[in-house]
Amino acid sequence: MIKTDILIIGAGPVGLFTVFEAGLLKLRCHIIDALPMTGGQLAEIYPKKPIYDIPGYASVLAGDLITNLEEQIAPFEPTYTLGERAQTIDKLEDGSFIVTTDKGTKHHSKVIAIAGGLGSFEPRKPPIPNLISYEGKGVEYIIREPEFYRNKKIIIAGGGDSALDWSVFLSNVASEVTLVHRRTEFRGALDSVEKVQDLVKNGKMKLLTNSEVKEIHGVDKVEAVSVKHKTEGVNKIEVDHFIPLFGLSPKLGPIGDWGLEIVKNAIVVDNATDYKTNIEGIFAIGDVNTYPGKLKLILCGFHEATIMVQSAYKIINPEAKKLVMKYTTVSGVTGFDGVKKQQIKAVTKNI
């Protein structure tokens, strides 16, 4: 069981910044995210895009903003459960919560801050009939263990980096690799495209362009797929595994079943006070929440996080005196490692 003061769901910019504001109040944080890395949308959707409305930055790349935030929160030693989706929540008698991930990891805290953005990123599934019924029976959307495909016949669909890179990698593992793509152009890195071309030339893999997987065949597991070419008709190909790699898309997911008030795919919060939800001890901040006049902006999420941790402090320390907010310019920042960051004193000189 992982124990912490504030359990943050979502490792995007707002979730990360919550660690900083909580740290100033000596509260410890643990972050859960379904993606295997921090950054949320900024890492998954647009790492190379410049953002122009972060106060104090005329322009900052999304990926750099995340790197900077990680540096900023490092003194407060956040811990992470990455690559796991927050699945269920149980409220204990003392008002604290246990959140369990899809892989069974349990987290215990008095306060939960949902900074879930657009939801957890899930693989996008192509519209193929019966696709779902073959999941785990030869259809996989994520390659977890390449050795799993040793000496198997596989077909990969998609035109992005992951489809290209995995096709190249698995051409050395699987007995047969076929890559299916709807167009003739690939959007992946030039280097990967060239590797694929070489492998095709040397007969190490097959490439079917202008083609789409339309049907899956097999009794209890995938045995073959039908691939339709734009002009040349349908071809049935015998395979053991079909791996559609079409990127990830966010969905609110299991949080939608936690008993929170949801309107238009967002969690309703009280913006007059502290972004609390209808469940005491659970707050929602950033893109995942809604209230009259809500703006889905990173800078608004930062503000919401800052307000929210004040209330979190009161829940975690009910006996404490009224909290006085400290300016970092006055007090500096003292990390949990005891290291204090503060202004370097100017050297004065008597005349």
Add this chain to the structure above:
Amino acid sequence: MEENTIKITIIDREGESHKVDAPTDMNMNLMEIVRSYELAPEGTIGICGGMAMCASCQCYIETPNLPLPKMREDEEDMLDQAFFVEENSRLGCQIYMKEELDGLKVTLAPESDIEH
């Protein structure tokens, strides 16, 4: 025609047709028009915010003769990854409201769901 306003028709995902006013002087794109009239549920359209990076605003152009902006490479790339793509598919976020698009008619593409 009202100044700085065009009429466009949007057929939503349920097949219902909506004729709406779209301002041409507010730098708005088709995805934002759909959202402002709430013609598709929040969270199912414009997920990436309009960067041509998610295809949730995919639509089919029903008025092929209007002078639509030329497709940029990033839009083409994204449609390449999307589902239910047809010859007349475009991303709504890449179509900005301009006077010459008066009379535009589009159908919203099905939501590319992760759970079918």
